[in-house]
Amino acid sequence: MKIYRKGSFWFTLLVLIIALVLVSISFSYSERARLIPLAVGIVVSILAILVLIGERYPRLIRGFDVSLTDFTRGDLEVERRMKAVSKRGVGTSVRTICAWIAGFFLLIYLVGFLIAIPVFVLLFLKIYGHIRWLNTLVVTIVTWGIIYAMFKLVMKVDLFKGILFGEITPPI
């Protein structure tokens, strides 16, 4: 596979860019305050470059693919068994779920937790999960009830009410 098609290549590149940016920012601090960030940043940058080279030439960094024992077998075994029994496989994409999560956050921002929670749970179960109406309604009500009881009544958390209802967002 060409390296630019690999997600790990782009992610490592992102890590390298972040590390380099942080290193450059470190220079603006006093000598003592920048010591650790600078040292860590330089090490991370060098390692990220090595990993990127390894993406293109895997043999060069094969030595670092540690096999202390066959400990990864457990994780692989779980994955294998789950794939074997999963009906949908790897059908749903990461983008879809991230969009749902982002939508939920936007809803909280606009109308607050107490309205956003039932709306999100109901829509998610119905549209994403294709769950029957009765089950959808029951799960929505129970989820909302538990959250309200736990956070509002027991823990006395003042839940965010949403900017549409006059709540002011904290400074970012």
Add this chain to the structure above:
Amino acid sequence: MLEALATAWGYLGHVNVILLIFLGCVIGLVFGALPGLGGVVALAIMLPFTYGWEPMAAMFFFAAIMGAVPFGGSISAILINTPGTAPNAATCFDGYPMAQRGEGGKALGISATASGLGAIFGLVVLLILIPVVRQVIMLFGPPEFLMLVLFGLVTIAFAARGNMLRGLISGGLGIFISLIGYSSVFGVLRFNFGSEFLWDGLRLVPFLIGIFAISELINLSVRGGIIAGERMPGKLGGVLDGAKEVFRNKLCFFRSSAIGTTIGLIPGVGGTVANFLGYVAAMQTSKHRELFGKGNPEGVVASESSNNAKDGGALLPTIAFGIPGSAEMAVLLGAFVLHGLVPGPIFLRDQLDIVFALILGLLLSNIIASTFGLIAGNFLARLTTVRVSYIIPIVLVVCLVGSFADRGNLWDVAVALVAGIFGYALVKSGFSTICLVIGYILGVIAERAFHMSLMISYGSYAIFFTQPISLALFILIIFVLLLPFIGRARAKGRS
């Protein structure tokens, strides 16, 4: 030491503490039985619920969750051939064939007894080691602590799944994240990019919820479908016979528990290694090797006792040195910080009552979970047939509200979401979330130790190499870093 034990024991007289232990057990069993969730997610989600609790009560609660998860995981491994958590994977090999031939109850009986006794074994070893380690940690000053953090990071990077370089990068990123915000040591703001929100840095609870829980939800949704789809076995008989089976295989039990405890002591290696090594050792030394994988009770004894014994071992580096022995311990370290407890050498010296709360919590939860799990095993296994579409919104809602409840700031919710997506990408790209979290939790403490060391030595870096323990740790770090090359050279030599 006895005084601390008495203090912790005294808390068990409180009804609310007992209720919390029961609740922790139920949560641990449910999260353990549900493949894809597990102990790390359970602990991360439960962190915000413990705000305002006494640290002692919170530790009992967390210990109860940790103690119950492994047995919960074995229920789905035995009954539906899907391990609830990765460290239960080897239990499937013999547990499920036993269930298929109508011995599901017996397999659960073995699992319950081996889990409970294995945990007790690990905790007894821990109790024996505590006085020894307490003497050792008295010798630890700032330079030794810094070297210890570095040693922990390097070891975990070496042991964590995937590539060592990526493990080290993850640790470095974690340290960077920990440096965000106002530094009281230098009186400066670092890496806040002009944001007022970042003055206090990235908060622990939303960060951990994102990295461990939300990233796992994304993973779960990508996998889709129902968690498990195997047909459930009928009634569960022969539980008592299963319990007796552990005593019939005493040698196997002790050997596997010893392996589990030893593996637990090594930072970052975790239960999966313990589980497999225990299983393989049992197979290699058994008189009935040919029966392994076909429903040999010895396989279940080995797998479950080693898996549970590792908790006692893993607790030691966590409480004594602030270096977590497993992913669960990494979140537990976060819980320490949340409750104002400083992980590291001072902890074992000054907070011994908390240590005993963890030990007693683990002990009780293992006993309760094994008993309760046997009664409700069928029901818990049935939970795994629930579609992930039900689980995702419920857990996500709890995650986001929990992140907000930290300090009532909406942007903490955004932090949890971004951390979740980042955590998912991290894992998918072969990086280690444990290393990231260790770096994040210990980064600031390590930086403080570094500067304190320099103050002690009037600015001389030689302090890190002239103190015997510090030097020994430094040599160990170099050794661990060179291990891949040594392994490669040996492999070349053999070929």
